Amino acid sequence: MRWGGAAGASKRRFPPWLPPWLSWALLVAIIIAALTTGAVTTTSSHPTAQARAAAIDSQIRCPSCEALSVAQSNASTAVTIRRLVLQRVERHQTAAEIEDYLVSKYGTWILLRPSTTGLTGLVWFIPIAALALLVSIVIVFFFRRSRTPARAVLLAGVRAPSETTPSSLETTPSSLETTPSSLAPTASSLAPTASSLAPAPANARNMPGLEDRAGLEDRADPPAQRAAPTPRTVRQRHKRFLISAGVLAAAAVTVGLLMTTSSPRLPGQSITGSLSLGRAQRASRQLVQARTLVAGGHAVEALKLYTKILKSQPHNASALAESGWLEYEAGSEAGNAALMRTGEANVEEAVHSNPGASEAHLLLAYLLVNKGETAQAAAQLRLFLADHPSRQLVSAEHSTIIEVFRAVGQQPPAS
Template sequence: MSTARSSSLLGAALALLLALAAPAGAVQDDLDAQMLAVASGLRCPVCQNLSVADSTSELARDMRALIVDQLRAGETPEEIRAYFVSKYGPWILLAPPARGVGLLVWVLPGLGAALGLGGAILALRRWARRRAPSSEPGAEAAALERVRALVSGARGGALEPEEASLVEALRELAFDHRAGKLSQSDYEELRDLYERRAADALTRADRARREAAAPPPADDAGAPVATRPRRRAWRWATAAVCLFAFGIASGFFLTRSLRVRGEGSITGDALTGTPQASTPTPVDLETRDVGALLAAGRQALTREDYPTAMKTFSRVLELDAEQPVANAYTGLLLHKGGHSDRALAAFERALARDPVLAPALWGKGLVLYEARGRPAEALRVWETLLTLQLADDDRKHVERIVAEARVKLAKASAPAARR
């Protein structure tokens, strides 16, 4: 009881407050509505398929605040839209402008609908005109004759309800044609259609009567039916082969063209074709088995779990500070994190123990080339790397980078040589 009363009191107080604050609140509501109208037409730059109005990202939130400020400053929605276009290009508009390539987006759907509708109408007309397939042409002609006789009223007799209504329709059609309500071509088309339907109905009724009188021998019914399933089976087989080929092709091309997504992919990377190293086995960091640790570290590296990889290699280095493989991979991880000095030191340690360790040579060259800007030295390191036994893909990759570096080096030294 008391809670109900206090809540109603609270409601009254709120209503009073709202009434007092109404003018300011109304202006705010109006501003918000205008802001949302503008924001819902803008694409959020850091989202996929979200408007600035719908996105919860920090950038979209700041953009909404900016729009409100601009509205307060007296700018029109068109001016604000133009402002965003001048910063992010027409990309930012959810509805592309009807110019240039953007015009296609506006025209194509209408064009497609018109073409589709036209095609559908044409196809329907063709189907309607097409003769119904019949196994006995002589019987069909006879049935048509019978229908025409029925329509002209020469022969009455007991008719099934379906036949009677078709005959009636044909009579009305003829009447309309005589009264000038139907063009010659329309009349002929419709008459043919109805006549054929009526003839079909008659033959069906006849057959039913005959079959009721004497069940036909088995092979009599089998002969005409047998040709159709065979053709249909052939069609089904073709369709199945095409579908299969399509599935293979899309499976092949999709997995090749999709990018690997980071963590948080709802498909668990199943669609991206990332070789998931099944469920990662937790690494036992207490073990003294260097081989197992190195394997676990490499596994973590291939599934891009860098923290685990780093921990694993660090453990190896605790056991043996000069272990070359662990040093090399630690160097690669450090280089990825932007610590080029420590990375270079790690590669040097690895190469001191094993001067032809491929990952260490690769990483040392990378640091020299990318972080230190010493392409000539990097090239010397990579040339050593290329004398080693490498997997085909790795070799191609290294050769490509080396070629790139050579071009860059040649370009950099060309002006110096001229001078």
């Protein structure tokens, strides 16, 4: 398909009463709307300290797990950094100050977002340069097409040989005079040879083929000898100018959005905001946020978030177990037996609703240890270890696991 095809485009257009530029305008509008909606939904003028801390956490690499941010990890080093970030945010330190502190301890490696300086800065520069290059190519492509109507004229001449062709052939050198008239359109391919043998005659400008070839060598034709722009050509020029301007505007908006949205986002939040998050995606994002809140010591806010998750996914094992554990702990601290029972029931339900949830087994084991039911705790720990939990989690809980198995006189399973 040819872009901006002059003859066939209007015939193919459906429905015919739609203006030809509408599809382009729609494309540009959709791109801009998709990008700006995401940017608008992700920004908040007064984020809370927890939200700010969570946003910073999402940009810091977990020192012991590397592929995760500290917001996504429950490794001890990640928990320590989360605490530090929250403390410093509450002391009104900026994200840059906190990141600088961590860089002074771990190096730039600790930042998930590459540095904008030095050799690493190329990571940022190359995509922007590539985008600029692409836009330039598109613009040059459109403008070159709009400035070379001769090619369109030539193509029209090939399709329907004009009456001027035979007469103009008379001016070619004698070697060409023998060319049969049926081969008239192919004469243009011989034109360079002819022009190299002898200067092109003045009236060769009237030949479509010769004009095109000569145009390549000598662009500085007097304006009077060029084909006068028809209203159709002018309209096409305007259309192409508008398309180029649209592409440029879309590129500018994209770059602008990349600049503004390069600030830290909440854990799990995409650059386009929450446009297409499914229920499961939303729940998993909320889980990460709830864990961040728990690590920061904000159990009440975390419980609210867990309740939200359970409203949409009543059998979410992680939410049930973690919220149950929080309730049990809170009940234990406040001496509220009813709350402790609720928490215990939630953890048990998590284990029953998803027997493969290793974390739920671990939390139930802890709960049973607190109750003094060590044998059952050991059984839960066996189930926990059988689910192939992460090495980090096992390392973090190693001493407790050993203690429980020792208490019941058993050997921990080899893993």
